Amino acid sequence: MKTVYLAGPEVFLPDAIAVGAAKKDICARHGLTGLFPLDNVLDLAGLSPPEAGRAIFRANIALMRAADMVIANLTPFRGPGCDPGTAFEVGFMHALGKPVFAYANTALGHADRVAAFCGGTLERRADGRLIDREGLEVEDFGLIDNLMLDGAALDSGGFVSGPVDPTRRFTDLSLFMRCVEMAADAGQPR
Amino acid sequence: MKTVYLAGPEVFLPDAIAVGAAKKDICARHGLTGLFPLDNVLDLAGLSPPEAGRAIFRANIALMRAADMVIANLTPFRGPGCDPGTAFEVGFMHALGKPVFAYANTALGHADRVAAFCGGTLERRADGRLIDREGLEVEDFGLIDNLMLDGAALDSGGFVSGPVDPTRRFTDLSLFMRCVEMAADAGQPR
Known part of the structure; x- marks a missing residue:
């Protein structure tokens, strides 16, 4: 087994x-x-x-x-x-x-949970990158974690x-x- | 090398x-x-x-x-x-x-960081276990993570x-x- x-x-x-x-x-x-x-x-x-x-x-x-x-x-x-x-x-x-x-x-998904954790305050930069309140990039691949x-x-x-x-x-x-x-x-x- | x-x-x-x-x-x-x-x-x-x-x-x-x-x-x-x-x-x-x-x-250490994350509200049960605000045990081994x-x-x-x-x-x-x-x-x- x-x-x-x-x-x-x-x-x-x-x-x-x-x-x-x-x-x-x-x-x-x-x-x-x-x-x-x-x-x-x-x-x-x-x-x-x-x-x-x-x-x-x-x-x-x-x-x-x-x-x-x-x-x-x-x-x-x-x-x-x-x-x-x-x-x-x-x-x-x-x-x-x-x-x-x-x-x-x-x-x-991962990015939406990080957004919720940050009080909804993610920033989308001009180059498309998603950034949290500490300036750290948020993985944005449509994945779960x-x-x-x-x-x-x-x-x-x-x-x-x-x-x-x-x-x-x-x-x-x-x-x-x-x-x-x-x-x-x-x-x-x- | x-x-x-x-x-x-x-x-x-x-x-x-x-x-x-x-x-x-x-x-x-x-x-x-x-x-x-x-x-x-x-x-x-x-x-x-x-x-x-x-x-x-x-x-x-x-x-x-x-x-x-x-x-x-x-x-x-x-x-x-x-x-x-x-x-x-x-x-x-x-x-x-x-x-x-x-x-x-x-x-x-790990337990003190979880306490801070929970607003300082960990509970010490009678059996010695440390519990967070969701009722989940907090590892309390004096380790870093x-x-x-x-x-x-x-x-x-x-x-x-x-x-x-x-x-x-x-x-x-x-x-x-x-x-x-x-x-x-x-x-x-x-």
Whole structure:
């Protein structure tokens, strides 16, 4: 059975274990084994906080190496972009040649989310470039997030996005389910 | 001569080419060849915006594959965390076993930056967990950014952070220079 690393900021939810279990159930119903970061049972007793963080890092790395592919939740997290830890994991899996499936629970594309983050004050320069309030260019390729994330997902698996009830943006699993369907199809023997 | 991929959000600066040239000069003075994403000369004529974004993605991937190591600017970018595109690149290089050197121009650690982003309103639960205004846990390991980023840098290269003049947080190269020194030392034949 193919294994799927379940990347995303739901590890930070109060009911993270339950959300991970729900994702794994959906995977199982599609013939896939989901690997959730909190599956790692670590003995962190006696470790300093930074040592504990690094132990979790190494366990997540081992879980990714054991997985055949990744489904990443790239829903915007504390700002207009996705969780940097999840972005790291997408890059890691892509480098290993493992398919990346991604979803983002958001109605807006990257540039529109940056505009909202800046209070709507993006500037369109004469040369066509889109600039934020700090003078930094805003990627304007009609993509969902930074082009490295869209690029990896589109070149190897897929990337879906769409609006959900804002209060459920970290827990709504409908687009996750779409990714599982894509991943299950990709995992079939040809 | 060892090559270093120069990852970071300075590609979005109005003077990105000049900042890239300054970084490459510092590398050269330490016996390293810096590879900057904007070194890629791409013919994007006739491509749709998403196709152009994906062409840039593929060129960046090729540049990373050509590099021996990465120096990543993880200065907070549009929120409390680093640029997700840079985080992707750190994960990519770490998976390939290439050393990661990172810097962040910020006086605050991860948890304090999330607190500032939330207007100072983090909650400490009875079980010791730190929670943001959306009910999401805040990593509290005394690290600089998400533990995946700190973990990769600390396990393979190094991670330095510190305050700079806020108006120069994307252009101040003093911590970048520290990374170049570390990378040059790591690149020496033993």
